[in-house]
Amino acid sequence: MFNIDYQQYRSNMAWSALETEFEDHQIRILIKTIKKAKRVVFYGNSWEISCFKRLSFYLFNHGIDI
Structure with missing residues (x-):
């Protein structure tokens, strides 16, 4: 089992x-x-x-509706 510090993960990945x-x-x-x-x-x-949601918005901005 992995021991993941979610807050640290979130702060590292937010950018x-x-x-x-x-x-x-x-x-x-x-x-x-x-x-x-x-x-x-x-x-x-x-x-x-x-x-x-960000991926969907990205695709929408590039003319792709999913």
Whole structure:
């Protein structure tokens, strides 16, 4: 079992969410995978959901609606 200091993890990762850039091939893989799925379920803690919201916004800003 891992012993993770969540507050330390969050403070270390907070900057990266603001600067995340996705490469075109990563976006294509994501869209291709979502299109093949009959149902897509995203789950996680509040931090992971927040990251997904940022990804959705990033894709929207690049003309991709998911």
